[in-house]
Amino acid sequence: xIPAGFEYHRPADIASALSLLQTHGDExxxxxxxxxxxxxxxxxxxxxxxxxxxxxxxxxxxxTIAEDIVSIGAMTTQNELITNDELSRRIPILREAALLIxxxxxxxxxxxxxxxxxxxxxxxxxxxxxxxxxxYTLEGPDGSRAVAARDFYEAAYFTAREDEExxxxxxxxxxxxxxxxxxxxxxxxxxxxxxxxxxxVGGGNASVAMTNLSDTPIYxxxxxxxxxxxxxxxxxxxxxxxxxxxxxxxxxIAFKKHVAEVILRRAIAKAxxxxx
Amino acid sequence: xxxxxxxxxxNGQEVEGLAEPRTLLIHFLRENLNITGPHIGCExxxxxxxxxxxxxxxxxxxxxxxxxxxxxDVTTVEGLTNDDGSLGVIQEMFREHHGxxxxxxxxxxxxxxxxxxxxxxxxxxxxxxxxxAGNLCRCTGYQNIVKAILASADMMNAQKxxxx
Ligand SMILES: Cc1cc2nc3c(=O)[nH]c(=O)nc-3n(C[C@H](O)[C@H](O)[C@H](O)COP(=O)(O)OP(=O)(O)OC[C@H]3O[C@@H](n4cnc5c(N)ncnc54)[C@H](O)[C@@H]3O)c2cc1C
Ligand code: FES
Ligand code: FES
Numbered sequence: 173x174i175p176a177g178f179e180y181h182r183p184a185d186i187a188s189a190l191s192l193l194q195t196h197g198d199e200x201x202x203x204x205x206x207x208x209x210x211x212x213x214x215x216x217x218x219x220x221x222x223x224x225x226x227x228x229x230x231x232x233x234x235x236t237i238a239e240d241i242v243s244i245g246a247m248t249t250q251n252e253l254i255t256n257d258e259l260s261r262r263i264p265i266l267r268e269a270a271l272l273i274x275x276x277x278x279x280x281x282x283x284x285x286x287x288x289x290x291x292x293x294x295x296x297x298x299x300x301x302x303x304x305x306x307x308y309t310l311e312g313p314d315g316s317r318a319v320a321a322r323d324f325y326e327a328a329y330f331t332a333r334e335d336e337e338x339x340x341x342x343x344x345x346x347x348x349x350x351x352x353x354x355x356x357x358x359x360x361x362x363x364x365x366x367x368x369x370x371x372x373v374g375g376g377n378a379s380v381a382m383t384n385l386s387d388t389p390i391y392x393x394x395x396x397x398x399x400x401x402x403x404x405x406x407x408x409x410x411x412x413x414x415x416x417x418x419x420x421x422x423x424x425i426a427f428k429k430h431v432a433e434v435i436l437r438r439a440i441a442k443a444x445x446x447x448x
Numbered sequence: 449x450x451x452x453x454x455x456x457x458x459n460g461q462e463v464e465g466l467a468e469p470r471t472l473l474i475h476f477l478r479e480n481l482n483i484t485g486p487h488i489g490c491e492x493x494x495x496x497x498x499x500x501x502x503x504x505x506x507x508x509x510x511x512x513x514x515x516x517x518x519x520x521d522v523t524t525v526e527g528l529t530n531d532d533g534s535l536g537v538i539q540e541m542f543r544e545h546h547g548x549x550x551x552x553x554x555x556x557x558x559x560x561x562x563x564x565x566x567x568x569x570x571x572x573x574x575x576x577x578x579x580x581a582g583n584l585c586r587c588t589g590y591q592n593i594v595k596a597i598l599a600s601a602d603m604m605n606a607q608k609x610x611x612x
Contacts, residue, residue: 174470174475175470176470177468177469177470178469178470179469180452180469180513180515203516206511206512206513206516207511210493210511210512210513211492211493213470214491214492223469223513223515225515227516274582275496275582276506276560276564276578276579276580276581276582277496277499277507277508277560277582278508278582280506280507281511281512361581361582362582
């Protein structure tokens with residue numbers, strides 16, 4: 173399983189990376205941890221002739237924790253997220269979800285930026301970021317812009333990011349809701365979700381998003397509103413209405429809907445218990 | 449595609465070579481450097497047989513381009529022996545506790561266990577199982593692998609205490 177050849181670039185700053193992207197157009201791709209991209213390249217499903225490695229760009233690294241907002245550099249690894257105690261104290265659902273991603277080896281190199289930029293419906297971070305109301309910063313040749321996670325995903329592997337843009341940072345408001353849970357059903361360790369749910373609740377507010385049950389992550393305002401009022405059945409009904417699972421090796425549609433409900437109810441119960 | 453000049457520090461030795469950027473680290477280690485400890489089990493990022501230590505992290509070397517690793521420190525199972533060439537603690541404990549049968553997964557297991565114990569010198573059984581979840585074994589049923597790693601932790605802590 174050897175990918176097709178490419179030219180390798182390792183720029184030292186964002187400006188150089190952006191200029192490489194502009195020069196090579198859609199022949200170029202950035203690589204972060206490579207743990208989604210390299211498997212696709214081995215299968216010859218990702219077609220590129222210039223690979224731009226972001227590992228040396230210090231401006232994409234690091235976690236900044238302020239009073240009510242947290243900024244995570246795109247190149248922060250999942251392991252760095254898990255081992256940052258202050259971050260886990262402020263936004264514990266991040267660690268809970270990250271620990272359910274893949275396995276230790278993958279988490280050492282897989283980045284948060286790569287996970288949210290990838291656009292694979294199986295990725296866990298996008299639904300989580302929608303639940304948290306996170307905002308992504310995109311930098312391109314014309315400067316930077318902010319796109320809400322809830323507006324970012326268009327279809328499988330299609331996002332609001334333009335080819336010549338780099339996702340540089342993820343900004344998350346520290347949640348006021350004290351109840352949280354990320355629940356995931358998977359066939360084995362290291363597998364993507366059959367169904368997963370991110371739930372936050374507390375103080376008359378709630379937020380609900382689901383993973384791998386549609387060709388994008390699904391944040392549901394109706395489900396969130398119902399849960400905010402304490403209406404669990406209404407929340408579950410609205411969420412199940414919003415998803416659109418497809419039959420694949422993880423099971424037929426009816427099974428996926430069933431698992432979605434089980435997982436969502438578990439996440440709600442856990443979040444409510446923690447909020448109490 | 450033209451080849452690039454690759455420089456690594458492998459098991460404490462500076463090594464150099466020419467390789468296409470698309471060469472996977474596992475192939476560079478095995479084919480260019482003749483370091484055949486890390487194995488290729490699946491080549492699809494699932495089994496962990498190819499695990500090496502890259503700049504202090506356990507990584508699956510079948511999912512890293514040599515171009516990305518250029519300039520890095522790499523430790524493989526060969527680098528975990530004692531200075532006199534005898535088996536290192538984790539290797540010895542795998543032998544003593546029958547932590548292997550066919551041995552195919554073992555280099556990856558031991559290299560991963562090395563990093564796990566560096567980060568957490570006193571793991572519980574549950575922490576060992578969670579920390580080893582990226583390494584598959586088709587023979588042992590894992591029981592003796594977990595035993596060997598817990599015994600390694602005890603042995604390493606005893607050695608540290610004795611040295612103090
Ligand atoms: C065995 C295995 C199991 C896994 N299980 C899970 C799982 O359960 N849940 C889960 O969520 N993930 C899982 N993953 C995927 C893993 O988390 C990836 O690491 C992650 O999806 C992508 O992060 P990366 O840094 O490796 O990105 P890469 O693979 O480097 O990049 C992925 C894509 O995003 C683009 N990209 C990366 N960074 C940026 C950026 N800053 N700006 C713009 N575009 C960018 C790349 O061009 C590429 O198209 C698994 C992977 C493996 C190998
Ligand atoms: S050979 Fe690398 S994970 Fe299996
Ligand atoms: S000992 Fe045979 S695969 Fe582990």
